[in-house]
Amino acid sequence: MAPPNPNAQRYSPTTMWDSTPLFQFVDMQEIIQNFVRVHVDAPGMEEGAPVFPLGYQYPSLDQLADMIPCILQYLNFSTIIGVGVGAGAYVLSRYALTHPDTVEGLVLINIDPNAKGWMDWAAHKLTGLTSSIPEMILGHLFSQEELSGNSELIQKYRNIITHAPNLENIELYWNSYNNRRDLNFERGSDITLKCPVMLVVGDQAPHEDAVVECNSKLDPTQTSFLKMADSGGQPQLTQPGKLTEAFKYFLQGMGYMASSCMTRLSRSRTASLTSAASLDGNRSRSRTLSQSSESGPLPSGPPGHTMEVSC
Numbered sequence: 001m002a003p004p005n006p007n008a009q010r011y012s013p014t015t016m017w018d019s020t021p022l023f024q025f026v027d028m029q030e031i032i033q034n035f036v037r038v039h040v041d042a043p044g045m046e047e048g049a050p051v052f053p054l055g056y057q058y059p060s061l062d063q064l065a066d067m068i069p070c071i072l073q074y075l076n077f078s079t080i081i082g083v084g085v086g087a088g089a090y091v092l093s094r095y096a097l098t099h100p101d102t103v104e105g106l107v108l109i110n111i112d113p114n115a116k117g118w119m120d121w122a123a124h125k126l127t128g129l130t131s132s133i134p135e136m137i138l139g140h141l142f143s144q145e146e147l148s149g150n151s152e153l154i155q156k157y158r159n160i161i162t163h164a165p166n167l168e169n170i171e172l173y174w175n176s177y178n179n180r181r182d183l184n185f186e187r188g189s190d191i192t193l194k195c196p197v198m199l200v201v202g203d204q205a206p207h208e209d210a211v212v213e214c215n216s217k218l219d220p221t222q223t224s225f226l227k228m229a230d231s232g233g234q235p236q237l238t239q240p241g242k243l244t245e246a247f248k249y250f251l252q253g254m255g256y257m258a259s260s261c262m263t264r265l266s267r268s269r270t271a272s273l274t275s276a277a278s279l280d281g282n283r284s285r286s287r288t289l290s291q292s293s294e295s296g297p298l299p300s301g302p303p304g305h306t307m308e309v310s311c
Contacts, residue, residue, distance in 0.1 A: 021236060021237050021240060022083075022236040022237075022240050022243060022244065023037065025240040025241065025244055027240075027241060027244045027245075028240070028244045028247075030248075031244070031247065031248060031251070031257070034256075034257065036077075038071075038075065038077075040068075040071060042064060042087070042088075042091075042173055043058070043059060043064075043169075043173075044058075044166055044169030044170075044172065044173065045166070045169065045170070045173060049166045049169060050166075051165075051166060051168045051169060052168065052169055052172060056172065058169075058172035058173060058175070058176050059176065060176055060179065060180075060181075061087060061090055061091055061094065061176060061177065061180045061181075062094055062180075062181060064091045064176075065091045065092075065094035065095040065098070068091075068092075068095045068099075069099065069102075072102065077102075078102065079101075079102050079103065079104050080102065080103060080104065081103075081104050081105040081106070081107075081251075081254075082095075082096070082103060082105070082106045082107070083106075083107040083109075084106070084107070084108060084109065084111075085109040085110055085234075085236060086109070086110045086111070086112075086140075086141075086177070086207075087173070087176075087177045087180075089106075089108035089109055089110065089111035090111060090112065090113065090177075090180060090183070092106055092108070093106065093108060093111065093113065093183055093193065094183065096193055096194075096195060097183070097191065097193070100193075100194040100195065103194075103195045104195055104196075104254065105195050105196045105197070105198075105250070105251075105254050106193065106195060106196075106197045106198070107197075107198045107200065107247060107250065108197060108198070108199050108200065108214075109200040109201070109235065109236055110200070110201055110202075110205065110206075110207040110211065110233070110234075111199065111207070111210070111211060111214055112207055112210035112211075112214075113182065113183035113185055113210070113213075113214050113217070114182050114183075114210060114213070115180055115181050115182040116178060116179075116180075133167065133170070133171050133174065134158065134161040134162045134167075136174070137161055137170070137174060138154070138157065138158055138161065139206070140206060141157065141206075141233050141234060142154060142157075142206070142232060142233040142234065143202075143204055143205055143206060143232055143233050145204065145232075146232045146233060153237065153238070185214065185217035185218060186217060187216070187217050187218060187219060187220075188219075192217070192218055192219055193218055193219070193222065193223075194219075194222070195222065196222050196223075196224075196250070196253065196254055197218060197222060197223045197224070198223075198224045198225075198226060198246065198247070198250045199211050199214060199215050199218075199223065199224070199225045199226065200226045200228065200235055200236075200243065200246070201226075201227055201228070201235070202227075202228050202231035202232050202233055202234070202235045202238070202239075203227055203228060203229045203230065203231065204232075205231075205232060205233040205234075205235075206233050207233070208227070211225075211227075212225075212227075224250060224253075226243075226246050228242060228243070
């Protein structure tokens with residue numbers, strides 16, 4: 001992580017359901033001004049993307065994870081802190097399993113590390129017979145209560161997805177996500193995330209059970225679990241303030257942003273945030289974030305980076 005770098009290349013987030021609003025939140029600016037942030041779109045998800053030709057074989061999520069090293073090499077990034085939502089969280093996790101030395105930390109929102117079982121597959125096929133792709137995606141993103149309430153947020157995203165010029169591409173990505181492999185996390189085994197992880201899910205969200213199960217399979221000394229009340233299926237959209245505070249606390253536990261002023265979350269240590277172990281100084285880092293002069297001089301080192309992968 002580095003102080004503001006006017007020469008750093010920044011990629012504008014353009015996808016429809018991702019962590020973009022979180023990084024645009026006013027309180028998040030304290031964080032991102034110290035980071036080089038890169039947003040990564042899946043193929044065909046970028047603004048103005050042409051529709052893939054008929055018969056195009058869309059990459060699997062494993063193949064998408066295999067593309068990340070090329071991106072890091074191109075940008076000359078040695079390590080990252082990844083933030084992903086849904087499919088993006090899966091892709092980052094898959095990458096972290098195969099390249100643990102390049103991942104300092106992960107924030108995984110609405111991750112489902114499990115492959116679809118036969119019952120899930122059958123239910124998906126039946127739903128496809130009676131529902132359109134936009135409605136199926138909305139059911140994946142938001143809770144039934146939210147969809148029934150048809151709030152302004154739901155109407156906005158229904159309109160965005162329904163009228164997306166690259167809807168055919170979105171359907172290919174959607175099918176790739178539904179055909180994902182099991183990550184096979186197992187606590188105490190070699191198949192686990194070695195870096196600090198913050199799992200995030202909304203209370204009564206469609207992905208709640210999957211995230212709870214994922215938490216049970218990861219190293220409790222490295223994992224924080226945040227279940228956010230009254231946030232629905234997309235907490236980065238509905239509760240960006242609370243999630244920003246949790247993100248700051250997570251980064252401080254990794255040894256970054258030591259002089260950052262924490263607010264509600266750090267004072268109250270709300271019951272929603274649970275962790276089996278403190279994120280304290282025992283997670284030493286070889287690099288230290290350069291701070292403002294008021295925090296005193298700190299050792300310099302190569303900058304770290306955040307990578308945001310859309311879902």
